[in-house]
Amino acid sequence: MGSNTTRPAYGLYINGRQVSTKQTMDVLDKYTLQPAYTVAVAEKEHVHEAIAAARDAFKQPLSPYERFSILAKASALLKERRQEFADTLAAEVGKPLRDCFGEVDRAAMTLLISAEEARRIHGQGVPVEAAPGSENRMAFSIRVPVGVIAAITPFNAPLNLVCHKVGPALAAGNSVVLKPSELTPVVALKLAELFADAGLPAGRLNVVTGDGPAIGACLVESPLVNMFSFTGSVRVGLWLKQQAGLRKVSLELGNNSANIVHFDCDLDHAVEMVANKGFNTAGQVCISVQRVYVHESVKEEFVSKLKARTEAFVVGDPRDDRTDIGPMIAVKEAERVESWVREAIEQGAVLVTGGKREGALYYPTILTEVKPDMKVCRQEIFGPVVAVDTYSQIDEVIAKVNDSDYGLQAGLFTRDLNFAMKAAKEIEVGGLIVNDASAYRVDHMPYGGVKNSGTGKEGPAYAIEEMTEEKLIVLNL
Ligand code: NAD
16 A cells, blocks of 8 residues: 555555556545545556456466465454454445444455355266266266456445455456446455455456446456456446356346335334334445335334334444444435435325435435335335335235336245245245345345346355356266
8 A cells, every 4th residue: 555645545456566557536435525545547458457467367276275275364364454444444435333344244254155165166976877878988077267257346335245256256266357336446455455465366356446437348348358247236237248248247236125014023123124224324235125015004003113213313424333324325326315205205205204415414214105106116226215105915015026127135024924935936036035124135145136136146155156167077988
């Protein structure tokens, strides 16, 4: 790390060293809105240099045990540097410090799980001898790394979501060119240095920061990139898939997560989960509670309890221990949310609480009397807004949940096993969470969506499947 101003400055991270560039950009503290860091802006030549370094490093294989050791060491180092990484997250994301510690802990876990998986990658026996004429043959498969993986990540969990790509990619023996969000690139740059301290050979992990479309264009035009692993918006994911040609693409995209609150559930528990997971990270989580369908018989009680719980949240400075909800990522994002809420109210929605903005802070907001085609229901709001609708019949609510372009995860609060099983079969999502909110995730579970929520799974064991090829070996004996 160098410093040409009073604030920390970072170069690109290519082939094990920092590379400075002509152009730089500021990374804002998302609460004070003042520049907190300066990072490099990569030009075309830098991106190609990073890809070439990744390719060269890939040619020097690392054994599974070496990969395990490096990833386990990186996980341990991250725990040691917990405070430093949490402070960086609080500044560049604006999340409350306590949630930042939570993200660092999860990231360390993601790396540890990746380390464990590095020693379990295996193919299978293939009984080719069962085919007539093949009696004297034997076959088995092995899983081989794809090569160079371009990883592109969003702003909302910029450490753990990076670890969900870098961890499995390295565990499987690949090299990585990482393009973190331009809004939150610093933890990724710090992570690259941490990996060097953990013994990762130069070139295995390269980080290029700067403009998304410009770097994206360089990555897709290079034939040396073998796979794209993207987490972010549908718009960019679709573009990437169209550009990638026949190469592998893994996409973790958005959602407008539905949660059903049935009359027979533990209502207080449902209120707590909906409130916590609707407003955590100011609602900027891909599985944040957004659409809530509450049975009409318990609507009044649910909404009044949810209102009271929501109004107890402290909104403000992420570095204050009392704060539950910090700012959104940018003033213009908070303004967008404000305009969607205003439009919904003009179209007949009722504001139960919230609806207030101060700069990038948007107060947790509950709307009722919403209609399916309001933006607050139809699109992904990615802000601290929960839209409550009602239902009377089980088939009706399942149809409402499925009336969405997205399908990442959904939540269902009920004690009725038949309802839970029916929902498991009929709700169109990658994951259904029963008696917790849609936003439940632990890092070793398979995670990914259907419909516009993407393709491919994350969770180290599952990501490793995406990031390897199954190669068949046949022995003619
Ligand atoms: P975004 O799509 O705007 O940006 C994501 C990344 O893509 C950034 O690094 C950005 O610089 C880069 N990018 C932008 N244009 C590009 C281009 N043309 N080529 C290549 N890269 C480009 O998303 P965001 O605003 O950072 O994140 C919010 C979105 O991410 C939401 O839709 C959210 O649901 C989604 N998300 C999904 C998951 C998941 O696991 N499914 C997790 C977190 C966030």
